Amino acid sequence: NAGVMQNPRHLVRRRGQEARLRCSPMKGHSHVYWYRQLPEEGLKFMVYLQKENIIDESGMPKERFSAEFPKEGPSILRIQQVVRGDSAAYFCASSPGIDSYEQYFGPGTRLTVT
Amino acid sequence: DAKTTQPPSMDCAEGRAANLPCNHSTISGNEYVYWYRQIHSQGPQYIIHGLKNNETNEMASLIITEDRKSSTLILPHATLRDTAVYYCIVRVEGNQGGKLIFGQGTELSVKP
Numbered sequence: 001n002a003g004v005m006q007n008p009r010h011l012v013r014r015r016g017q018e019a020r021l022r023c024s025p026m027k028g029h030s031h032v033y034w035y036r037q038l039p040e041e042g043l044k045f046m047v048y049l050q051k052e053n054i055i056d057e058s059g060m061p062k063e064r065f066s067a068e069f070p071k072e073g074p075s076i077l078r079i080q081q082v083v084r085g086d087s088a089a090y091f092c093a094s095s096p097g098i099d100s101y102e103q104y105f106g107p108g109t110r111l112t113v114t
Numbered sequence: 115d116a117k118t119t120q121p122p123s124m125d126c127a128e129g130r131a132a133n134l135p136c137n138h139s140t141i142s143g144n145e146y147v148y149w150y151r152q153i154h155s156q157g158p159q160y161i162i163h164g165l166k167n168n169e170t171n172e173m174a175s176l177i178i179t180e181d182r183k184s185s186t187l188i189l190p191h192a193t194l195r196d197t198a199v200y201y202c203i204v205r206v207e208g209n210q211g212g213k214l215i216f217g218q219g220t221e222l223s224v225k226p
Contacts, residue, residue, distance in 0.1 A: 004157070033213060043158065043201075045213035056212050091157050093214075101146075101207050103214060105157030 004106035025094030132189040136202030
């Protein structure tokens with residue numbers, strides 16, 4: 001059973017471009033979380049999604065950031081008009097259901113904005 | 115979610131037990147204590163969780179005090195591969211608890 005997959009693993013964007021980060025949860029998992037880790041800082045929650053629904057987006061910056069988890073396909077974290085401060089590691093986690101106690105994390109996407 | 119306090123760093127000799135403390139004095143009755151670790155910028159990894167009884171699995175043991183205001187994660191025979199940042203988190207069980215709130219964690223260095 002493959003783990004959580006994230007791609008790309010490394011992404012370089014120039015200021016003002018768009019970044020699209022993909023997360024394929026583990027098979028059978030319908031809950032997805034996105035976290036961000038800025039350089040030399042801890043992990044911060046961004047958004048929690050179930051299929052076709054955003055459950056909690058309290059950690060998402062108000063502008064330029066959006067997330068989706070469609071009925072089919074991976075979850076997408078989209079960052080429009082990237083700035084240098086968006087450079088970070090973005091981790092996705094998945095879990096199977098409402099009673100699951102464990103979140104399974106992917107390897108992360110390292111975004112560098114030049 | 116309740117707040118946790120952990121020492122920023124600890125050292126442990128290889129082969130010895132690593133005991134990582136965590137204070138969570140404002141924990142609520144329905145909140146569990148979870149431990150995750152992050153090895154060298156990899157994705158975090160679940161270790162163990164518990165409510166009030168001591169728990170043990172193949173990775174570690176979790177000792178929770180009777181008043182539930184603190185706990186200790188024990189790695190019985192630490193190896194170099196256990197070098198990581200260890201996070202203590204309190205939240206309700208399952209996805210009702212939603213997000214994990216990571217603090218600064220304890221950076222454990224296992225030395226030969």
